[in-house]
Amino acid sequence: MTGYDTYAPERETTQGKVFTVTGGDWNDVVSGVDPIHDERIVVNMGPQHPSTHGVLRLVLELEGETVTEARTVIGYLHTGIEKNLEFRTWTQGTTFVTRMDYLAPIFNETAYCLAVEKLLGITEDIPERATTIRVLMMELNRISSHLVWLATTGMELGALSMMIYGFREREFVLDIFELISGLRMNMAYVRPGGVAQDVPPEAIKKIRELLDFMPKRIKEYEDLLSGQPIWLQRTQGVAVLDVTGCLSLGITGPVLRSAGLAWDLRKTQPYCGYETYEFDVPTQPEADVYARYLVRINEMRESLKIIEQALDRLKPGPVIVADKKIAWPAQLAVGLDGMGNSLNHVAKIMGQSMESLIHHFKLVTEGFRVPAGQVYIPVEGPRGELGAHVVSDGGTRPYRVHYREPSFVNLQAIPAMAEGGLLADVIAGGASLDPVMGGCDR
Amino acid sequence: MTDSVSGGRGLFGVSGSGDTSGFGGLVRRTRVPASLGRPVGVEEFDEVLDGLAEALSGGERTEDEVEPAFASFDEVIERIVVDRGELTLHVKPEAIADVCRTLRDDEGLRYELCSSVSGVDYPAQDRRLHAVYHLTSMTYRRRIRLECAVSAEDPHLPSVTEVYPTADWQERETYDMFGIVFDGHPNLTRILMPDDWEGHPQRKDYPLGGVPVEYKGAEIPPPDQRRAYK
Numbered sequence: 001m002t003g004y005d006t007y008a009p010e011r012e013t014t015q016g017k018v019f020t021v022t023g024g025d026w027n028d029v030v031s032g033v034d035p036i037h038d039e040r041i042v043v044n045m046g047p048q049h050p051s052t053h054g055v056l057r058l059v060l061e062l063e064g065e066t067v068t069e070a071r072t073v074i075g076y077l078h079t080g081i082e083k084n085l086e087f088r089t090w091t092q093g094t095t096f097v098t099r100m101d102y103l104a105p106i107f108n109e110t111a112y113c114l115a116v117e118k119l120l121g122i123t124e125d126i127p128e129r130a131t132t133i134r135v136l137m138m139e140l141n142r143i144s145s146h147l148v149w150l151a152t153t154g155m156e157l158g159a160l161s162m163m164i165y166g167f168r169e170r171e172f173v174l175d176i177f178e179l180i181s182g183l184r185m186n187m188a189y190v191r192p193g194g195v196a197q198d199v200p201p202e203a204i205k206k207i208r209e210l211l212d213f214m215p216k217r218i219k220e221y222e223d224l225l226s227g228q229p230i231w232l233q234r235t236q237g238v239a240v241l242d243v244t245g246c247l248s249l250g251i252t253g254p255v256l257r258s259a260g261l262a263w264d265l266r267k268t269q270p271y272c273g274y275e276t277y278e279f280d281v282p283t284q285p286e287a288d289v290y291a292r293y294l295v296r297i298n299e300m301r302e303s304l305k306i307i308e309q310a311l312d313r314l315k316p317g318p319v320i321v322a323d324k325k326i327a328w329p330a331q332l333a334v335g336l337d338g339m340g341n342s343l344n345h346v347a348k349i350m351g352q353s354m355e356s357l358i359h360h361f362k363l364v365t366e367g368f369r370v371p372a373g374q375v376y377i378p379v380e381g382p383r384g385e386l387g388a389h390v391v392s393d394g395g396t397r398p399y400r401v402h403y404r405e406p407s408f409v410n411l412q413a414i415p416a417m418a419e420g421g422l423l424a425d426v427i428a429g430g431a432s433l434d435p436v437m438g439g440c441d442r
Numbered sequence: 443m444t445d446s447v448s449g450g451r452g453l454f455g456v457s458g459s460g461d462t463s464g465f466g467g468l469v470r471r472t473r474v475p476a477s478l479g480r481p482v483g484v485e486e487f488d489e490v491l492d493g494l495a496e497a498l499s500g501g502e503r504t505e506d507e508v509e510p511a512f513a514s515f516d517e518v519i520e521r522i523v524v525d526r527g528e529l530t531l532h533v534k535p536e537a538i539a540d541v542c543r544t545l546r547d548d549e550g551l552r553y554e555l556c557s558s559v560s561g562v563d564y565p566a567q568d569r570r571l572h573a574v575y576h577l578t579s580m581t582y583r584r585r586i587r588l589e590c591a592v593s594a595e596d597p598h599l600p601s602v603t604e605v606y607p608t609a610d611w612q613e614r615e616t617y618d619m620f621g622i623v624f625d626g627h628p629n630l631t632r633i634l635m636p637d638d639w640e641g642h643p644q645r646k647d648y649p650l651g652g653v654p655v656e657y658k659g660a661e662i663p664p665p666d667q668r669r670a671y672k
Contacts, residue, residue, distance in 0.1 A: 074634070075632075075633055075634040075635065075636070078634040078635065080643065080650075082644065083643055083650060084650065084665070087665040087666050087670075088665070118526055119526070247554055247555055247580075248606070248607045248608065249607055249608050250557070250606070250607075250608025250609075251608075252555075268580075269583055269585075365671070367671070372474045372475075373475055373525050373526060374528075374530075374562075374574075375526055375528060376557075376558070376587060378557065378578075378585075385578075387557055387558050387576065389558060389560060389576065394470070396670075396671050397670075399562070400562045400563075402561075404557055404560075408611065408612075408615075409608060409611070409612070411611075412607075412608060412610060412611050
């Protein structure tokens with residue numbers, strides 16, 4: 001619209017164009033203004049958005065369909081877990097750290113417990129069975145976590161059936177967890193000194209069942225997705241991040257391996273005896289979302305291999321350290337609502353031994369002291385390097401615990417992946433990082 | 443191999459009332475790992491320390507230089523601590539970015555990945571706020587910890603985001619939680635807490651908060667006010 005309009009004169013102000021409408025049709029007035037011209041659109045995606053994996057907020061600046069700038073806003077799920085830990089005993093700490101990355105509770109617990117054990121200097125004293133159970137649980141957890149990734153990413157990119165199948169198998173893994181620890185998630189199962197209780201025979205049977213059908217199911221997922229034109233178009237060549245980009249942004253885990261670098265802490269800096277297991281580190285050269293999908297699929301297969309080996313070497317024995325000053329009463333009864341009391345233990349301390357009662361009281365209320373110092377324990381979580389930096393001042397409570405959370409660090413890659421791409425690819429790129437906001441915000 | 447510092451008195455954290463526990467006179471001593479001189483006696487760590495010293499003093503030494511130019515190493519490294527098989531270097535705050543750059547770029551060191559940046563608060567110390575960096579050398583499969591101590595009154599140290607872009611969010615979190623200001627950071631704002639939040643929650647003098655809970659008629663105080671063994 002050019003020239004003076006008697007019905008709707010316009011003038012420029014600092015706030016933009018202002019029309020003074022005195023008559024005529026509103027549609028006529030605005031039709032002269034090109035809505036796209038010189039217009040940046042800022043879209044706020046989240047924090048409540050089904051494809052942001054929780055409460056992630058993205059502020060996207062768009063030119064048409066192209067993202068020119070992406071800003072990630074986090075902190076909506078900050079619960080002060082690290083601060084809370086400083087007010088509980090060392091053993092109670094597992095109950096808190098397990099709630100950080102809620103899709104990978106066993107990894108949080110294991111990193112924390114390995115750190116506490118290193119501070120205590122009892123790393124060598126952990127029974128072999130306990131370490132094997134930890135490996136077993138971690139790999140089961142890796143499968144369940146990757147299944148959630150596959151399920152939700154499938155859903156976000158239009159493969160709704162994948163969501164149903166992914167959650168179906170994940171539920172089976174969670175059933176195994178429930179059999180072993182009494183809880184599906186946030187189990188606080190790994191404890192400083194070992195694990196809370198032994199694996200029951202029914203669970204072994206169920207894990208064998210999983211080993212039996214899972215390879216076929218993984219094949220089914222691949223049949224469902226790998227050749228699917230929509231899946232290929234949504235993932236191939238999307239959100240590429242090469243090794244240089246990954247390293248400078250600190251990205252580890254499947255995303256780094258999808259760029260071709262076989263960096264897996266289970267191989268490169270082994271812990272929990274991973275050097276004695278036989279497995280490969282899957283990599284892909286393409287560095288796109290599709291490569292990350294393939295890496296995760298293959299990692300599930302490798303995890304199955306490790307689980308099988310762990311089952312075979314599961315020899316009878318104690319599951320918690322022999323030192324009674326550290327070991328909490330193991331072999332608790334599993335009730336409907338998780339781990340309950342150990343009836344034998346209660347009978348002993350309440351009915352037979354005064355000393356045991358005193359000892360139990362001291363251990364549970366006061367806890368144990370951990371010699372002063374600090375350690376950093378990295379483990380290979382489903383999302384990358386999960387590091388626990390644990391500081392002790394010699395007291396009965398952690399002085400400081402900091403988690404190097406792969407979700408937190410990896411989310412920094414979103415601008416690098418999204419800017420210059422299409423709006424729809426922001427979803428694919430963000431999902432391929434597999435962020436869990438509980439872990440990210442802690 | 444250890445320094446002893448006082449870990450406080452008593453056992454129950456009682457203050458302001460008479461001591462009925464009988465443990466009030468107990469003085470607890472905490473043993474912390476002592477500072478070492480070079481060489482530290484662990485081959486792997488000495489290799490790193492020598493490499494760092496050489497790189498800091500300006501590259502390869504010539505034949506006729508008998509006395510190595512370690513002046514520059516001693517200037518920037520305040521303490522060397524080896525504890526539980528982990529190497530910690532306490533770095534002068536103003537030198538942290540340079541030390542990181544050297545650790546990343548030197549061929550014999552190659553700490554390509556900055557795994558973690560966080561903080562620890564030691565209120566008893568003059569320079570109470572410690573920024574802690576965990577670096578990983580993927581080439582040599584080694585790890586190292588760097589620590590920088592600054593005071594709460596002047597909590598400034600250079601940002602390492604130029605060297606390690608991944609430190610961006612982690613420095614923001616450390617600023618958010620401890621109030622350590624990383625000079626040169628592109629966008630040092632709060633990240634986990636709301637923008638208008640007051641105080642820095644991970645400092646030791648920041649209360650945990652919480653409300654008392656009534657259970658079966660008895661009132662249980664919030665966790666930070668409960669009586670607890672120290």
